Amino acid sequence: MRSGVWFPAAGLLAWLCCLGLGPVQGGKVLVMPVDGSHWLSMKILVKELSRRGHEVKVLVPESSLLIQGSDGYTTEVYKVPYTQAELDENMNNLRAGLFDGQPGIGDLFVNIDRLVQFTSLQSVGCDALLDNKPLMDKLRGEGFDVMLTDPFLPCGSVLAHLFSIPAVYFLRGLPCELDIKANKCPSPVSYVPKFFSGNTDQMNFPQRMKNMLMSFLESYVCTVLYKHFDDLVSRRIQDGMSYKELISHGAIWLLRYDFVFDWPKPLMPNMVLIGGINCGKTAPLPADLKEFVDGSGDDGFIVFTLGSMVSNMPEDKAKLFFDAFRKIPQRVVWRYTGDLPKDVPKNVKLMKWLPQNDLLAHPKAKVFMTHGGSHGIYEGVCNGVPMLMFPLFGDQGDNVHRMVSRGVAAKLNVFDMTTEKLVDALKEVIYDKGYKERMVKLSQIHLDRPVEPLDLAVFWSEFVMRHKGAPHLRVAAHDLNWFQYHSLDVVGFLVFIFVTVLWVTLKSCLFCTRKCCGKRSAKKKSE
């Protein structure tokens, strides 16, 4: 018997039937970036897409931190109802008190509160853009093929939906694993450690218990953290739609990690790992810097930064660092814009901005002193430089934990650090050859890949443009509610059937037994 064509996956079939077949040679890319360090790596992809002939337009709020125009792409500046000073104050709020105390479980709530303040301001900016009808009409009219955005903030996903274009997400991960949850990626609590849990992928019973409790906490955090986003989505797209539901429609998730950095865990077909995208190319060092590091002799030099957001610290903390650097033979290149002591050691070069990756690529680089941002970590790994790490906030504690557990870094808490502890730690990382050996091996594994991360990111962005999405990589789990996803309805029904059959059988047996006994007793009586 011949069966006709069966069309269960209606979306996929519509995609196969009705869409154009020709590849997009020069596509139109709309970019909604997230400001700060997030932008630094996305910019690399934006520039490369532009270099390969795509028309790229980056949406930039009037008040911004690091996003600027470039020869490579055009920008569209939109008005926001906050000033640069207000934004800066908001950012200062985010990094306030970093050097005061050891990050702990309590900091989770402080961090969440600050994050909500920061993202609320950004949501307000998004509302301003969405209300800007002339600009919205202009953008809609331009017929973009794809939205490239970082779902850390919601505006890009909202725009993609409103303009009916597929979205490509570019991120390290979202707070409380919203990316994993939205993409229906399994993440068993028994071996996938939760953020802030301090666990690795190898957990004993108490650690697994902690991990599970953290997963309950995570659900609460998600609710608090994404309330503004849910409101925005509900107001702008569909009443009752959550932010998680909106981003679940992302065509491709470009994720800035790999399993040299993260612990191995399940993936989904539309998750593309591009860890290390930010350390592809190195440029020559400026002459004075080159002279400084070239002249560091056999002792080599140390690169010290605390990330794009933190170039300053309290004077007493800075003194500890200066004192420690005085006691070591290595030279130090330090990104520092704070107050200077009278006697800055001669082996220390202070700079407002470091060519971090180029410095780490120098053969005399011995240690990378870093806060543990994912960008810096990958630059350390790419160049095989062991690290001394000072986690400050956000995902840094967990990032550092990953590197320390691989034996390629040591960790110091900035808040109770002493000069002696710092000197000891530096000596350990420099003179215990194990750190360097393991880091070189880790670096080799990281760099041994079939496609460079930047090429992979470009490929999948172009794929989405060529085929107007990637629904063949979207799991059908998105069409199920959590009850159905976990087969609870099926299990419930089977249990019901089983219990009913058992009950009927028991009742029948009892009935038969009574009948038999009744007959026997009647017989006895008659006898």
Add this chain to the structure above:
Amino acid sequence: MRSGVWFPAAGLLAWLCCLGLGPVQGGKVLVMPVDGSHWLSMKILVKELSRRGHEVKVLVPESSLLIQGSDGYTTEVYKVPYTQAELDENMNNLRAGLFDGQPGIGDLFVNIDRLVQFTSLQSVGCDALLDNKPLMDKLRGEGFDVMLTDPFLPCGSVLAHLFSIPAVYFLRGLPCELDIKANKCPSPVSYVPKFFSGNTDQMNFPQRMKNMLMSFLESYVCTVLYKHFDDLVSRRIQDGMSYKELISHGAIWLLRYDFVFDWPKPLMPNMVLIGGINCGKTAPLPADLKEFVDGSGDDGFIVFTLGSMVSNMPEDKAKLFFDAFRKIPQRVVWRYTGDLPKDVPKNVKLMKWLPQNDLLAHPKAKVFMTHGGSHGIYEGVCNGVPMLMFPLFGDQGDNVHRMVSRGVAAKLNVFDMTTEKLVDALKEVIYDKGYKERMVKLSQIHLDRPVEPLDLAVFWSEFVMRHKGAPHLRVAAHDLNWFQYHSLDVVGFLVFIFVTVLWVTLKSCLFCTRKCCGKRSAKKKSE
């Protein structure tokens, strides 16, 4: 407080610490293939590894079906306690009765029984190899870097373990999802359809129920199907070790599918999709064949094969095909070695072996009539030729189901086919342009990939050689039992704590209430 280097993932750290760092330029590859169609695609990788300068040795049983020597690689023939005639009879058993009835749930058990007979014979062959001490000593002495094997049969994995070399697996998938289970890959029954269930990834309640019941059946099938393998592993490696446990140590799983063919589902970091590896290159057609298909005019031609194992069919069945071909204007190239009728139609060319991929690449190829083996399907997809499919046994029913649900193929059951049904089906696939259009789109999606499957397979084989495995891609779930994996111990403990606290609270309340009431009633009495 500075934390020292923490070593939880001992295996990974040992890997980072102690293994050589240099890449293997020309590695030594031991290959334990599975005979029949499995070998046809593995051979492509074997030849390519050899071409790229690796020393490749293929282990071949004295009695075999399709495995032969080549200029590209060396073979090591080992004695087996069965003759070629016995092997052929065993194979004939496997394909007996294919044209007699519609495959159904009952065929599952027939297929299992035949499969067990086939694999038992192969297990006996494996035992003979393992008992061949001179050959085993010789192989062990050669210092191979990697074992390339198809875990459909157990000998390769056993040898890899005995020789302490990492294993790279090359497969389409294992019966009853043993590959998925062994690799701890999540596979939710709510949207990942079970083999033989007839489901797609979009299931309603009864279908999800069926899927769950099939998963129970699968557990039973696994036990029956792999009993011989479990025995072999238990005898040869470690008492009580199962085959699943052994293959869970595979470094990389090269899987011959992608999400153009299969429905999207979770993956693990060490699963590499190489679907379509078998249709990379085309060669010119032999002169007579070229003349035949070139001369097919606007009507074009049909390619008809039922796979490497089935080149014959009962005379009455063959007659139906000959009669149908007489009624269509297309020419037909048919792999057929059975008895010929007196009047073979002129538009039919019968051959003993077809250059299938080269024929399908011809612009005049209109339809691919196939049994639905995964190799053939990919050759159809690569070349954008819609299909008319006749599933016979094994995974073919499910493969065909995948293609039909994408609207790129129609299906006929060989057992109740008539000439009219066949002619109608051919006309539908040829003249309903939707089939061709969807297939071209599917083909474009399949071919639009960042790395060619063959290059990807070579890359990961070489990666395993260079780094002596890939433990950074192995999830920690392997170190948990099923109870721990599903966090049942943690949930149990939390429930216990909750119930205890509840009980103590209730008891305390009751105690207090009684005290209060007691006092009151005593007071009343005294009053």
